[in-house]
Amino acid sequence: MKGFLPRSLHPGLQILLLLVLMVGAACVGYAGFFAAAQLGFGLSMLEVGKVVTYPSAYPQGWGLLMLFQGVLLFCACAGGALALAPVLGHSWAEYFSPRRLGAGWWLLAAAVLIIVILPFMSSLIAWNAGVHFPHALHDFEVWARASEDRAQSLTKFLTQFNSPARFLIGVVVIAVVPAVGEELVFRGVIQKNLVRWFSPHLGVWLGAAIFSAIHFQFFGFVPRFVLGLVLGYLYLWSGNILVSMVAHFTQNAFQLLLVYLAQQGQFGRGFDPDSTETLPWWLVGPSAVLTVALLYFLYQRLTAPPAPSAMLTLSSNGVAVHRRDA
Secondary structure: OOOOOOOOOOHHHHHHHHHHHHHHHHHHHHHHHHHHHHHHHOOOHHHHHHHHHOHHHOOOHHHHHHHHHHHHHHHHHHHHHHHHHHHOOOOHHHHHOOOOOOOOHHHHHHHHHHHHHHHHHHHHHHHHHOOOOOHHHHHHHHHHHHHHHHHHHHHHHHOOOOOHHHHHHHHHHHHHHHHHHHHHHHHHHHHHHHHHHOOHHHHHHHHHHHHHHOOOOHHHHHHHHHHHHHHHHHHHHHOOHHHHHHHHHHHHHHHHHHHHHHHOOOOOOOOOOOOOOOOOHHHHHHHHHHHHHHHHHHHHHHOOOOOOOEEEEEOOOOOEEEEEOO
16 A cells, blocks of 8 residues: 555654644534534534533533534544554554454453553542642642633533433443544554654653643543553553553443443432542552553463464375464
């Protein structure tokens, strides 16, 4: 497959090219969103802007904002990343999954790892939420907390699931789309090129830092950074973007499921899925131990060389015999 640019393009230039393509894809996403809003909701561009800015004030605010979030994120992230591969002369599978999926249990193990790590992550969330900046950065801290409060209010609005249909839409927009789009960008392109540019470990850590910083949630930077590390090493070890996608999806979908079940009264009044308080030590401790054990297990299995395949060949007598590849 011949591309417009050489495959050996410098990693830094590939990342810059990704940003350019993401901007272009975002423009396409905006156009598609406004067209869908006018056709599906019968709103003018001016009315669409008002609804998206103040969604709680309009009856169609939830649906329109979900459409906006889903279309824009998918087009900008997935569209930009998927456009990069053919520009460089790669197929999507070759660029984002240079190694075939070894077994279905890879995906299951990645999902289990995310569930197991959640109690330990709660301790990081609680610690990071209570961090205070130095006195010289007091004004920045006030601004940062106000920004995160606004973001949290928007999240609570989007996760008001008063019907199963709303919940399924939420799973698609808040779990599926970010898992696909963000993994293609942050692991499939940015981390891949940082690894080429520097080294495997430095590439994963820098990629995780960028992944966390780009969300602009300063009081959630550390837990998201740790999540980025987990996703990054899953991709580094497996060489298949589906593994980190499944882990990312599990993280988002499981949180949404807890929110939905809590809204249905399945956990009683004392349970708050949005709480930043840490879970009891008897859950956090085993979670940390099991997480380390699972990571080690996955490292051993995902980085193991493939077993030699058995092939049929003809003997000197013309009889088919099994031969093991070295």
